[in-house]
Amino acid sequence: MLTNPRLCGYRTYHGEILLDDEGQPVIGDWEPINTVEEWEAVCAVVAERKRKVPGRSVARKYLLSGIARCGLCHAKLRGQVNRRWKPGSSGARFSYQCSVVNGGCGKVGRVGEAVDEFIISLVLAEQRQRAASTAAEAVETWPKASELAEVEADLAELTQAVRAKKITVSTLLQLLPDLERRRDELKLERGRFTKGRQELESLSAGIGDDFRALPIERQQALILHSLSAVLIHPAGRGNRKFDPNLIEPVWR
Ligand SMILES: [Zn+2]
Structure with a gap:
Protein backbone atom coordinates (compact mmCIF):
# COMPACT_ATOMS: atom_id res chain seq x y z
CA MET A 1 0.00 0.00 0.00
CA ILE A 120 7.56 -20.42 -24.36
CA SER A 121 6.60 -20.70 -28.02
CA LEU A 122 9.74 -18.84 -29.12
CA VAL A 123 12.07 -20.89 -26.96
CA LEU A 124 10.52 -24.22 -27.92
CA ALA A 125 10.71 -23.35 -31.60
CA GLU A 126 14.37 -22.41 -31.22
CA GLN A 127 15.25 -25.54 -29.29
CA ARG A 128 13.42 -27.77 -31.76
CA GLN A 129 15.30 -26.16 -34.58
CA ARG A 130 18.62 -26.52 -32.77
CA ALA A 131 17.99 -30.19 -32.00
CA ALA A 132 16.92 -30.86 -35.58
CA SER A 133 20.06 -29.29 -37.03
CA THR A 134 22.26 -31.25 -34.61
CA ALA A 135 20.49 -34.42 -35.68
CA ALA A 136 20.84 -33.50 -39.34
CA GLU A 137 24.59 -33.02 -38.91
CA ALA A 138 24.90 -36.50 -37.46
CA VAL A 139 22.95 -38.16 -40.26
CA GLU A 140 24.94 -40.34 -42.71
CA THR A 141 28.28 -39.59 -41.18
CA TRP A 142 29.24 -42.61 -39.16
CA PRO A 143 32.98 -41.93 -39.23
CA LYS A 144 34.15 -45.53 -39.61
CA ALA A 145 32.02 -46.58 -42.57
CA SER A 146 35.05 -46.89 -44.88
CA GLU A 147 36.98 -48.95 -42.34
CA LEU A 148 34.13 -51.45 -42.14
CA ALA A 149 33.97 -51.61 -45.93
CA GLU A 150 37.71 -52.38 -46.05
CA VAL A 151 37.44 -55.19 -43.51
CA GLU A 152 34.56 -56.73 -45.42
CA ALA A 153 36.48 -56.44 -48.67
CA ASP A 154 39.48 -58.19 -47.05
CA LEU A 155 37.26 -61.02 -45.88
CA ALA A 156 35.76 -61.45 -49.33
CA GLU A 157 39.22 -61.41 -50.88
CA LEU A 158 40.46 -64.17 -48.57
CA THR A 159 37.56 -66.47 -49.38
CA GLN A 160 38.17 -65.69 -53.04
CA ALA A 161 41.86 -66.54 -52.65
CA VAL A 162 41.05 -69.91 -51.13
CA ARG A 163 38.71 -70.68 -54.00
CA ALA A 164 41.38 -69.69 -56.47
CA LYS A 165 43.81 -71.83 -54.47
CA LYS A 166 46.13 -68.90 -53.87
CA ILE A 167 46.12 -69.64 -50.14
CA THR A 168 45.35 -72.76 -48.16
CA VAL A 169 42.33 -73.24 -45.94
CA SER A 170 44.58 -73.36 -42.89
CA THR A 171 46.01 -69.93 -43.77
CA LEU A 172 42.49 -68.66 -44.19
CA LEU A 173 41.52 -69.98 -40.76
CA GLN A 174 44.50 -68.21 -39.22
CA LEU A 175 43.65 -64.89 -40.79
CA LEU A 176 39.91 -65.07 -40.44
CA PRO A 177 39.31 -64.60 -36.66
CA ASP A 178 41.01 -61.18 -36.38
CA LEU A 179 39.14 -59.80 -39.36
CA GLU A 180 35.84 -61.20 -38.18
CA ARG A 181 36.33 -59.72 -34.72
CA ARG A 182 37.12 -56.33 -36.22
CA ARG A 183 34.06 -56.52 -38.46
CA ASP A 184 31.79 -57.40 -35.53
CA GLU A 185 33.19 -54.59 -33.40
CA LEU A 186 32.61 -52.10 -36.16
CA LYS A 187 29.05 -53.26 -36.72
CA LEU A 188 28.35 -52.94 -33.02
CA GLU A 189 29.74 -49.40 -33.05
CA ARG A 190 27.60 -48.53 -36.03
CA GLY A 191 24.55 -49.83 -34.18
CA ARG A 192 25.29 -47.63 -31.18
CA PHE A 193 25.82 -44.66 -33.45
CA THR A 194 22.46 -45.18 -35.16
CA LYS A 195 20.69 -45.61 -31.85
CA GLY A 196 22.17 -42.34 -30.54
CA ARG A 197 21.04 -40.55 -33.65
CA GLN A 198 17.50 -41.86 -33.34
CA GLU A 199 17.38 -40.78 -29.72
CA LEU A 200 18.50 -37.32 -30.73
CA GLU A 201 15.80 -37.17 -33.37
CA SER A 202 13.03 -38.29 -31.06
CA LEU A 203 14.27 -35.87 -28.42
CA SER A 204 13.95 -32.98 -30.81
CA ALA A 205 10.48 -34.09 -31.85
CA GLY A 206 9.40 -34.42 -28.23
CA ILE A 207 10.54 -31.00 -27.06
CA GLY A 208 7.56 -29.00 -25.95
CA ASP A 209 5.08 -31.80 -25.41
CA ASP A 210 5.55 -31.83 -21.68
CA PHE A 211 7.00 -28.41 -21.11
CA ARG A 212 4.08 -27.18 -19.04
CA ALA A 213 4.17 -30.29 -16.89
CA LEU A 214 7.75 -29.66 -15.78
ZN1 LIG B 1 11.69 0.06 -15.31
Whole structure:
Protein backbone atom coordinates (compact mmCIF):
# COMPACT_ATOMS: atom_id res chain seq x y z
CA MET A 1 0.00 0.00 0.00
CA LEU A 2 2.81 2.37 0.94
CA THR A 3 4.45 1.92 -2.44
CA ASN A 4 1.30 2.53 -4.48
CA PRO A 5 2.19 5.17 -7.12
CA ARG A 6 -1.25 6.78 -6.67
CA LEU A 7 -0.02 8.16 -3.35
CA CYS A 8 2.08 10.70 -5.21
CA GLY A 9 -0.60 11.40 -7.79
CA TYR A 10 0.42 9.03 -10.57
CA ARG A 11 -2.42 7.43 -12.43
CA THR A 12 -2.16 3.65 -12.72
CA TYR A 13 -3.66 1.03 -14.93
CA HIS A 14 -3.52 -2.57 -13.67
CA GLY A 15 -0.94 -1.44 -11.15
CA GLU A 16 1.27 0.03 -13.85
CA ILE A 17 2.05 3.76 -13.92
CA LEU A 18 0.13 5.22 -16.84
CA LEU A 19 2.36 7.16 -19.23
CA ASP A 20 1.48 9.91 -21.67
CA ASP A 21 2.69 10.10 -25.26
CA GLU A 22 6.02 11.56 -24.11
CA GLY A 23 6.54 8.68 -21.70
CA GLN A 24 5.83 10.86 -18.67
CA PRO A 25 3.57 9.65 -15.84
CA VAL A 26 -0.03 10.81 -16.15
CA ILE A 27 -1.04 12.80 -13.08
CA GLY A 28 -4.45 12.08 -11.55
CA ASP A 29 -6.83 14.83 -10.47
CA TRP A 30 -6.81 13.89 -6.79
CA GLU A 31 -4.89 15.39 -3.89
CA PRO A 32 -1.57 13.51 -3.63
CA ILE A 33 -0.61 12.30 -0.17
CA ASN A 34 3.12 12.26 -0.91
CA THR A 35 5.40 14.24 -3.15
CA VAL A 36 7.10 12.10 -5.77
CA GLU A 37 10.35 12.39 -3.78
CA GLU A 38 8.69 11.21 -0.56
CA TRP A 39 7.04 8.33 -2.34
CA GLU A 40 10.36 7.28 -3.90
CA ALA A 41 12.00 7.48 -0.47
CA VAL A 42 9.33 5.22 1.01
CA CYS A 43 9.82 2.77 -1.85
CA ALA A 44 13.57 2.82 -1.22
CA VAL A 45 13.07 2.02 2.48
CA VAL A 46 10.72 -0.85 1.66
CA ALA A 47 13.19 -2.17 -0.89
CA GLU A 48 16.00 -1.92 1.63
CA ARG A 49 14.02 -3.79 4.26
CA LYS A 50 13.20 -6.56 1.79
CA ARG A 51 16.87 -7.06 1.04
CA LYS A 52 17.62 -7.48 4.74
CA VAL A 53 15.23 -10.39 5.14
CA PRO A 54 16.61 -12.82 2.59
CA GLY A 55 14.51 -15.76 3.82
CA ARG A 56 11.42 -13.87 2.86
CA SER A 57 12.42 -13.35 -0.73
CA VAL A 58 9.75 -15.53 -2.27
CA ALA A 59 10.40 -18.66 -4.24
CA ARG A 60 10.18 -18.13 -7.97
CA LYS A 61 6.53 -18.49 -8.57
CA TYR A 62 6.38 -16.93 -11.99
CA LEU A 63 8.01 -18.37 -15.06
CA LEU A 64 9.90 -15.23 -16.04
CA SER A 65 10.85 -14.06 -12.55
CA GLY A 66 14.49 -13.11 -12.75
CA ILE A 67 14.38 -13.38 -16.55
CA ALA A 68 12.02 -10.59 -17.62
CA ARG A 69 13.48 -7.11 -17.38
CA CYS A 70 12.17 -3.61 -17.87
CA GLY A 71 12.82 -2.23 -21.35
CA LEU A 72 13.33 1.25 -19.90
CA CYS A 73 15.49 0.79 -16.80
CA HIS A 74 16.51 -2.90 -17.22
CA ALA A 75 15.51 -3.76 -13.65
CA LYS A 76 14.12 -7.24 -13.09
CA LEU A 77 10.34 -7.31 -13.32
CA ARG A 78 8.40 -9.03 -10.63
CA GLY A 79 5.30 -11.12 -10.91
CA GLN A 80 2.26 -9.61 -9.28
CA VAL A 81 -1.11 -11.25 -8.73
CA ASN A 82 -4.10 -9.48 -10.17
CA ARG A 83 -6.34 -9.27 -7.12
CA ARG A 84 -9.43 -8.62 -9.20
CA TRP A 85 -9.04 -11.89 -11.05
CA LYS A 86 -11.47 -14.64 -10.07
CA PRO A 87 -11.84 -18.19 -11.42
CA GLY A 88 -13.85 -18.08 -14.60
CA SER A 89 -13.22 -14.42 -15.27
CA SER A 90 -11.28 -13.44 -18.34
CA GLY A 91 -8.20 -11.28 -18.16
CA ALA A 92 -4.83 -11.69 -16.56
CA ARG A 93 -4.25 -13.60 -13.35
CA PHE A 94 -0.94 -11.89 -12.88
CA SER A 95 1.33 -9.40 -14.52
CA TYR A 96 5.02 -8.63 -14.69
CA GLN A 97 5.76 -5.24 -13.23
CA CYS A 98 8.75 -3.00 -13.08
CA SER A 99 8.67 -2.03 -9.46
CA VAL A 100 10.15 0.95 -7.65
CA VAL A 101 10.29 -1.40 -4.67
CA ASN A 102 12.84 -3.50 -6.57
CA GLY A 103 14.83 -0.45 -7.58
CA GLY A 104 13.19 -0.10 -10.98
CA CYS A 105 11.45 2.82 -12.66
CA GLY A 106 7.97 1.38 -12.08
CA LYS A 107 6.84 2.39 -15.53
CA VAL A 108 6.52 -0.92 -17.33
CA GLY A 109 4.21 -3.84 -16.80
CA ARG A 110 2.56 -6.49 -18.91
CA VAL A 111 -0.06 -9.22 -18.63
CA GLY A 112 1.76 -12.29 -17.36
CA GLU A 113 0.15 -15.18 -19.25
CA ALA A 114 0.54 -13.57 -22.66
CA VAL A 115 4.24 -12.91 -22.09
CA ASP A 116 4.80 -16.45 -20.77
CA GLU A 117 3.04 -18.07 -23.72
CA PHE A 118 4.87 -15.94 -26.23
CA ILE A 119 8.29 -16.70 -24.73
CA ILE A 120 7.56 -20.42 -24.36
CA SER A 121 6.60 -20.70 -28.02
CA LEU A 122 9.74 -18.84 -29.12
CA VAL A 123 12.07 -20.89 -26.96
CA LEU A 124 10.52 -24.22 -27.92
CA ALA A 125 10.71 -23.35 -31.60
CA GLU A 126 14.37 -22.41 -31.22
CA GLN A 127 15.25 -25.54 -29.29
CA ARG A 128 13.42 -27.77 -31.76
CA GLN A 129 15.30 -26.16 -34.58
CA ARG A 130 18.62 -26.52 -32.77
CA ALA A 131 17.99 -30.19 -32.00
CA ALA A 132 16.92 -30.86 -35.58
CA SER A 133 20.06 -29.29 -37.03
CA THR A 134 22.26 -31.25 -34.61
CA ALA A 135 20.49 -34.42 -35.68
CA ALA A 136 20.84 -33.50 -39.34
CA GLU A 137 24.59 -33.02 -38.91
CA ALA A 138 24.90 -36.50 -37.46
CA VAL A 139 22.95 -38.16 -40.26
CA GLU A 140 24.94 -40.34 -42.71
CA THR A 141 28.28 -39.59 -41.18
CA TRP A 142 29.24 -42.61 -39.16
CA PRO A 143 32.98 -41.93 -39.23
CA LYS A 144 34.15 -45.53 -39.61
CA ALA A 145 32.02 -46.58 -42.57
CA SER A 146 35.05 -46.89 -44.88
CA GLU A 147 36.98 -48.95 -42.34
CA LEU A 148 34.13 -51.45 -42.14
CA ALA A 149 33.97 -51.61 -45.93
CA GLU A 150 37.71 -52.38 -46.05
CA VAL A 151 37.44 -55.19 -43.51
CA GLU A 152 34.56 -56.73 -45.42
CA ALA A 153 36.48 -56.44 -48.67
CA ASP A 154 39.48 -58.19 -47.05
CA LEU A 155 37.26 -61.02 -45.88
CA ALA A 156 35.76 -61.45 -49.33
CA GLU A 157 39.22 -61.41 -50.88
CA LEU A 158 40.46 -64.17 -48.57
CA THR A 159 37.56 -66.47 -49.38
CA GLN A 160 38.17 -65.69 -53.04
CA ALA A 161 41.86 -66.54 -52.65
CA VAL A 162 41.05 -69.91 -51.13
CA ARG A 163 38.71 -70.68 -54.00
CA ALA A 164 41.38 -69.69 -56.47
CA LYS A 165 43.81 -71.83 -54.47
CA LYS A 166 46.13 -68.90 -53.87
CA ILE A 167 46.12 -69.64 -50.14
CA THR A 168 45.35 -72.76 -48.16
CA VAL A 169 42.33 -73.24 -45.94
CA SER A 170 44.58 -73.36 -42.89
CA THR A 171 46.01 -69.93 -43.77
CA LEU A 172 42.49 -68.66 -44.19
CA LEU A 173 41.52 -69.98 -40.76
CA GLN A 174 44.50 -68.21 -39.22
CA LEU A 175 43.65 -64.89 -40.79
CA LEU A 176 39.91 -65.07 -40.44
CA PRO A 177 39.31 -64.60 -36.66
CA ASP A 178 41.01 -61.18 -36.38
CA LEU A 179 39.14 -59.80 -39.36
CA GLU A 180 35.84 -61.20 -38.18
CA ARG A 181 36.33 -59.72 -34.72
CA ARG A 182 37.12 -56.33 -36.22
CA ARG A 183 34.06 -56.52 -38.46
CA ASP A 184 31.79 -57.40 -35.53
CA GLU A 185 33.19 -54.59 -33.40
CA LEU A 186 32.61 -52.10 -36.16
CA LYS A 187 29.05 -53.26 -36.72
CA LEU A 188 28.35 -52.94 -33.02
CA GLU A 189 29.74 -49.40 -33.05
CA ARG A 190 27.60 -48.53 -36.03
CA GLY A 191 24.55 -49.83 -34.18
CA ARG A 192 25.29 -47.63 -31.18
CA PHE A 193 25.82 -44.66 -33.45
CA THR A 194 22.46 -45.18 -35.16
CA LYS A 195 20.69 -45.61 -31.85
CA GLY A 196 22.17 -42.34 -30.54
CA ARG A 197 21.04 -40.55 -33.65
CA GLN A 198 17.50 -41.86 -33.34
CA GLU A 199 17.38 -40.78 -29.72
CA LEU A 200 18.50 -37.32 -30.73
CA GLU A 201 15.80 -37.17 -33.37
CA SER A 202 13.03 -38.29 -31.06
CA LEU A 203 14.27 -35.87 -28.42
CA SER A 204 13.95 -32.98 -30.81
CA ALA A 205 10.48 -34.09 -31.85
CA GLY A 206 9.40 -34.42 -28.23
CA ILE A 207 10.54 -31.00 -27.06
CA GLY A 208 7.56 -29.00 -25.95
CA ASP A 209 5.08 -31.80 -25.41
CA ASP A 210 5.55 -31.83 -21.68
CA PHE A 211 7.00 -28.41 -21.11
CA ARG A 212 4.08 -27.18 -19.04
CA ALA A 213 4.17 -30.29 -16.89
CA LEU A 214 7.75 -29.66 -15.78
CA PRO A 215 8.51 -28.04 -12.44
CA ILE A 216 8.85 -24.30 -12.85
CA GLU A 217 12.58 -24.43 -12.07
CA ARG A 218 13.09 -26.82 -15.00
CA GLN A 219 11.04 -24.63 -17.30
CA GLN A 220 13.14 -21.65 -16.28
CA ALA A 221 16.35 -23.60 -16.84
CA LEU A 222 15.17 -24.52 -20.34
CA ILE A 223 14.34 -20.92 -21.11
CA LEU A 224 17.69 -19.74 -19.78
CA HIS A 225 19.35 -22.30 -22.03
CA SER A 226 18.20 -20.19 -24.98
CA LEU A 227 17.71 -16.72 -23.56
CA SER A 228 19.71 -14.57 -21.20
CA ALA A 229 16.80 -12.18 -20.62
CA VAL A 230 13.47 -10.96 -21.92
CA LEU A 231 13.06 -7.21 -22.27
CA ILE A 232 9.55 -5.84 -21.90
CA HIS A 233 9.18 -2.49 -23.61
CA PRO A 234 6.64 0.10 -22.49
CA ALA A 235 3.28 -0.29 -24.18
CA GLY A 236 2.25 3.33 -23.81
CA ARG A 237 -1.04 4.77 -22.87
CA GLY A 238 -4.21 3.12 -24.00
CA ASN A 239 -2.43 0.25 -25.69
CA ARG A 240 -4.35 -2.56 -24.07
CA LYS A 241 -3.88 -5.27 -26.63
CA PHE A 242 -0.90 -7.55 -26.05
CA ASP A 243 1.76 -6.72 -28.63
CA PRO A 244 4.51 -9.33 -29.07
CA ASN A 245 6.65 -6.74 -30.86
CA LEU A 246 7.18 -5.07 -27.49
CA ILE A 247 8.60 -8.26 -26.01
CA GLU A 248 12.27 -8.57 -26.89
CA PRO A 249 13.97 -11.93 -26.30
CA VAL A 250 17.72 -11.65 -25.74
CA TRP A 251 19.15 -14.82 -27.26
CA ARG A 252 22.32 -16.36 -25.90
ZN1 LIG B 1 11.69 0.06 -15.31
